[in-house]
Amino acid sequence: MARRKVILIASATLALAALGWYLAAAQVDTASGDAGAGGGTAINPTGAAAAAASAANATGGRGPFSAAGLQARQEQLALWRGRYERSEQVYASYRDATRYPHTSRPISEHPDQVRPFDPVSEEKVLRNAKGDAVKGLRLRTTQERVFLSGAETVKFTIEALDDAGQAQPMVVTSAAAQSLPETRTPVALIQTGVEFSDRGTGADEVANDGKYSARLHPAQQGFAGYAGTIRLLAQVSVKGEAGVAHFDVVYTPEVPATWAGVREALEAGALNFYLKVNVVRPGRYVASARVDDAHGVPFALLQFNDEVAAGAREFKLTLFGALVRDRSPAFPLRLRDVDGFLLIPDTFPDRAMMARQSGVVHTSASYAIDRFSPAEWSSEERERYLAEYSRDAETARAQLQRLQGP
């Protein structure tokens, strides 16, 4: 019996020692926080507070009411005040944001997703073939899309500007597109000429406006069996200065699925749009669509991200009830600008695009607002986050209160 007690006591001691060591190790890395030196404008002062707190901690052994002790207390106060403010902000922000699910959001939250099919427009300094900047001249370029598949095409434009934004005469002297090798192993390049023109024909809409346009048809121009980046370099001449415009697109010949219509259903207080899809290649699909109200005002962004089997399937896009109740959009709603792709993990290209559905693809029925549920989103993920964020805020509040004293 005595021997058993000794074993028990020894085991308990060992376990408690292990637990103590484990907890101490977890804390050791935060005990010596300090701040980076230097200027700038910051809106979170907790880094500096931590530095001071750390310095004060290093003076351990002084009395709590000595000058150093009081300073250390003030620094700890500043540190925990910062932590408390951040944890409160994080908690409140998450709570408010997740009133709606992550896949059914006010579109104001996604400012660059409102018009997803607008050309990507950029303005950059004119650079010569060596990459050096040519002073005083800029190129404004557009490209219709970055990712494309199958028979899709992409339009490019180039125009020259001075620093004041005034159009400058420009000529595209030559342009070519080629595959971009992704490996260090030599591979055969695919190359094709591309014709930019300002004659008001083909891809060019207005003759002689100084804006040169071209359209690339990867499937018809030698890239039908290629998946990867196609780089288009256009040599330009602006006021006697030679330069280059540079475009990249990512192409895959495969079209993994095709669209087959839309249906809607008001279910459990939310409006679900079911995008019908014929899936050729199963896998994880990512899709999004915009919802405008009856006046054409952008209202919501709906997203889909899930595994889908091959065959006739549906992507379910949910317009969350509380979002409708909170914003009261005018019905009927219009579902527009739908895009989607197969997400292919751990490789490049990481996606095979479905054809874009540009413009309005579906108009909803009209529903009374009280048919939508006012309930906020509920999920295990949300509860998990709110519990943790709440714990953090409460810990910081209690620590702050303790430091502030009675």
Add this chain to the structure above:
Amino acid sequence: MRQGFRGFSWLRSPRAVMAALAAALVCIAGGVYATNYSLWINGRTGGGQPGNHADFTYWGPSSTAAGVNKISVNWDGYNRISDQNYRIRDALDCYCTGTNWCYVAAHSAGNLQIGYALSLYGSTARYKKNATPSSAGVCGNTDGSTQTGWNIKWVDVAAGAAGGSELADVGSWAVSDPLTADLKTSTARAMYDHNQTRAKWFYMYAGAKGTLYSAVLPGQDDEAVAYHSAGGVSGSGGAGFCNPSDWFCNDLKLGTAANEGGRAKWAYHSVIFRDDTESFNHYTNGNWGGVVSKVRADMAANAN
């Protein structure tokens, strides 16, 4: 008698005591005890050994404080975001599932990595892992159950390249690594919906000590990325944003406010540090340098 004292009556049973101790040790060994971690995601060029979560070569001395239980999420900094992103997801699975939670710090292209993971994989089912990585940076399952997404408290970003860099256009970077093509502004910005962070905050730290490429990088820059990217500005690249002292350029606003000229930031992105004195460049210099020093300080103070 108070309930608390009666609660220890099981101590009289040796078998129960042994069982409780065994359970406690299993919990400790298996990482069941709730633990916070600080994950550091490197940028271009890498330097640390991929999969080795203890190798801080990219950042600086590993003895430097950089948040609780710091982990170096090494990816190669050379290949495409998409084909290296598994390294980030593996680390998030390891340390940010089950009862464990993470703070994340990212530098430069590491911003693209964490943004890509959250936007495209943040809603996926993740196995709960035991925080004990193999040499490949992969951890074992705890109980075989899954959860939706990862447990991430917030993300600090130094010199974020999620908006790309004009230096990725032809000519500025002599090498043509696959990653450089991802860093082209149009490509980086089209890669995923940068607003979809699943309501986790990205705290942005933007440096401005750039001179070498000031003719190429618009507005203020840290010698590798411009404010439009480091400040989490939405929309197309190529736009110049500056410190308030520059009267001829729109201001990058602190916090979540839209910038001067009206361009919004991505959702849940807040500019915490703007380098008004042009003191911080892009580079860690193997010693937690440049604007990374500001993020390191914040992690040391607040990732607890």
